Amino acid sequence: xxxxxxxxxxxxxxxxxxxxxxxxxxxxCVRPMPYLDSQVCKNSNILPGAILEGDFxxxxxxxxxxxxxxxxxxxxxxxxxxxxxxxxxLCCGLVGSxxxxxxxxxxxxxxxxxxxxxxxxxxxxxxxxxxSIVEDKYNPGKMRAVFxxxxxxxxxxxxxxxxxxxxxxxxNNTEEGRRKVNGFLRRQKVYLRIGLSREHSVGxxxxxxxxxxxxxxxxDFLEEIRCHK
Numbered sequence: 001x002x003x004x005x006x007x008x009x010x011x012x013x014x015x016x017x018x019x020x021x022x023x024x025x026x027x028x029c030v031r032p033m034p035y036l037d038s039q040v041c042k043n044s045n046i047l048p049g050a051i052l053e054g055d056f057x058x059x060x061x062x063x064x065x066x067x068x069x070x071x072x073x074x075x076x077x078x079x080x081x082x083x084x085x086x087x088x089x090l091c092c093g094l095v096g097s098x099x100x101x102x103x104x105x106x107x108x109x110x111x112x113x114x115x116x117x118x119x120x121x122x123x124x125x126x127x128x129x130x131x132s133i134v135e136d137k138y139n140p141g142k143m144r145a146v147f148x149x150x151x152x153x154x155x156x157x158x159x160x161x162x163x164x165x166x167x168x169x170x171x172n173n174t175e176e177g178r179r180k181v182n183g184f185l186r187r188q189k190v191y192l193r194i195g196l197s198r199e200h201s202v203g204x205x206x207x208x209x210x211x212x213x214x215x216x217x218x219x220d221f222l223e224e225i226r227c228h229k
Contacts, residue, residue: 103120
């Protein structure tokens with residue numbers, strides 16, 4: 001099976017990265033498990049839009065919402081896809097709103113889905129009416145996303161796990177750096193890959209927390225974000 005990488009996300013443990021991608025033959029979203037070694041990913045120049053070939057098989061036991069988990073024993077990088085194929089892969093998971101994509105009703109300001117409301121999937125693609133990248137006032141040095149989806153619902157201060165933006169933020173999380181990114185985003189058509197974390201608790205709230213796995217722009221992109229540095 002061949003997939004086009006749509007999600008390349010970082011962990012607190014920077015020795016590994018998580019990827020997910022779409023098989024254009026059957027439109028299935030695949031999250032290869034185990035996670036990739038970050039140095040292997042960097043050496044092979046695996047970026048969003050990369051074509052990977054592997055012996056992917058659905059894991060024997062999966063728990064909602066992470067139904068995209070696939071095992072593999074071999075993985076081969078075949079090079080980058082075309083811009084059109086990458087856009088097609090993003091649109092395979094495109095939904096009109098976050099509520100539609102996860103099949104839940106969200107209160108204003110709600111950033112998680114409770115355990116007993118686990119949806120059928122953990123990754124979707126949404127378009128946005130607007131988006132801004134802001135500094136996390138509680139964690140200086142980190143960027144957060146504030147955006148309004150196509151239904152008009154606004155989501156504030158969602159964690160950005162997109163590896164390219166994470167790396168950019170480490171060097172450019174300044175007023176000037178954020179102004180540059182936000183000015184660029186306003187001139188582009190933006191798609192977000194929204195993912196759900198593994199089970200996690202924050203205070204008395206336990207569930208699956210929304211995060212921005214990918215921020216993708218068309219027709220242009222910022223090269224310093226979409227590269228390994």
